[in-house]
Amino acid sequence: MIPTPINQQSIEHAAALLRQGQLVAFPTETVYGLGADAANPAAVARIFAAKGRPDDHPLIVHIASAEQIADWAETTPETALRLAAAFWPGPLTIILNKKACVPLAVTGGQQTVALRIPANPVALQLLQAFGGGIAAPSANRFGHISPTQASHVAEELGDSVACILDGGPCSVGVESTIIDLSDGHSAILRPGRITRSQLKAVLQTEIRLSPQTGTRAPGMLAVHYAPNTMSLLCPANTLNAMIDDLCSKGKLIGILAFSPAAALTPCAHLIRLPEQSEHYETVLYSALRELDKLQLDMILIEQPPDNEAWAAVNDRLGKATV
Numbered sequence: 001m002i003p004t005p006i007n008q009q010s011i012e013h014a015a016a017l018l019r020q021g022q023l024v025a026f027p028t029e030t031v032y033g034l035g036a037d038a039a040n041p042a043a044v045a046r047i048f049a050a051k052g053r054p055d056d057h058p059l060i061v062h063i064a065s066a067e068q069i070a071d072w073a074e075t076t077p078e079t080a081l082r083l084a085a086a087f088w089p090g091p092l093t094i095i096l097n098k099k100a101c102v103p104l105a106v107t108g109g110q111q112t113v114a115l116r117i118p119a120n121p122v123a124l125q126l127l128q129a130f131g132g133g134i135a136a137p138s139a140n141r142f143g144h145i146s147p148t149q150a151s152h153v154a155e156e157l158g159d160s161v162a163c164i165l166d167g168g169p170c171s172v173g174v175e176s177t178i179i180d181l182s183d184g185h186s187a188i189l190r191p192g193r194i195t196r197s198q199l200k201a202v203l204q205t206e207i208r209l210s211p212q213t214g215t216r217a218p219g220m221l222a223v224h225y226a227p228n229t230m231s232l233l234c235p236a237n238t239l240n241a242m243i244d245d246l247c248s249k250g251k252l253i254g255i256l257a258f259s260p261a262a263a264l265t266p267c268a269h270l271i272r273l274p275e276q277s278e279h280y281e282t283v284l285y286s287a288l289r290e291l292d293k294l295q296l297d298m299i300l301i302e303q304p305p306d307n308e309a310w311a312a313v314n315d316r317l318g319k320a321t322v
């Protein structure tokens with residue numbers, strides 16, 4: 001499937017495909033999504049088939065405006081409205097109790113629904129042209145690295161999608177922050193670009209970091225977002241010695257490093273990533289994909305600092321490595 005350039009016609013065509021129950025891959029600011037009409041259980045079933053994803057894993061419903069929360073959520077807590085006003089359109093997914101009419105196929109059988117307005121012009125045009133909610137997980141095979149470019153989707157999902165809208169590289173590059181408001185408390189189920197401090201500043205309450213009982217996020221499985229090549233996290237001060245040791249044994253090594261002192265040795269395939277966490281996030285997945293194609297014995301990843309700015313990166317790297 002060749003990615004389609006964006007124009008009025010391709011957006012209208014993609015919206016028509018969604019209305020027919022077909023799958024459309026589209027860019028968001030975080031990663032590319034694999035979209036289907038969220039109100040059509042047969043269309044949603046195609047997402048699970050294309051991804052090879054277990055069908056008890058819930059999907060995010062993408063909407064065009066905060067007024068549409070009421071189409072999906074039983075009640076709209078005031079906290080949800082405050083977060084929506086502060087962060088939507090943007091990389092924040094809010095979990096609320098679902099309305100009876102929301103198909104269980106979308107929610108993985110749960111009584112809660114995940115909602116988000118993406119901050120990407122193509123996603124917003126598609127949502128407006130379609131009119132309803134678009135259920136979309138990341139457009140990768142289950143457990144693999146999320147796509148941040150249209151070509152990643154084409155490589156991975158090929159002809160199982162009816163259309164891939166090419167909106168260029170994603171600006172954020174890691175999946176949305178997920179906050180669960182469904183039980184009257186606030187809990188972060190997945191860290192992302194929007195940090196716990198930013199959420200706390202708006203909600204003015206304590207926010208838990210672990211999921212509450214009854215909610216499931218496959219992003220929280222131990223192995224997820226993983227390249228095929230064995231990948232290891234390595235502290236900056238032991239990285240060079242580790243590389244030299246492996247190279248001396250004839251191993252083919254890939255390196256992801258960000259600090260200027262690290263990985264100066266010429267014997268490995270090095271991708272130097274930005275030192276600033278937000279810029280690092282934007283290019284992390286494409287760098288992992290690039291190294292993963294090189295038939296290496298191992299990928300060594302320089303361990304980032306353990307602080308809030310790096311929370312999303314550390315979460316994803318923890319799941320991508322052994």
Ligand code: TXA
Pocket residue numbers: 028030031032033034057058059060091093095107110112113114116118136137138139174175176178189190215216217218219220
């Ligand atoms: O940035 C993103 O969130 C991207 C773009 C396409 O919007 N989407 C994405 O979807 O990352 P996916 O399916 O790869 O991850 C969605 C996460 C999963 O971990 C899922 O379990 C969680 O959202 N989720 C969805 N509905 C949920 C619910 N009702 N309760 C708990 N977790 C839920």
Ligand code: MG
Pocket residue numbers: 137138146
């Ligand atoms: Mg995913």
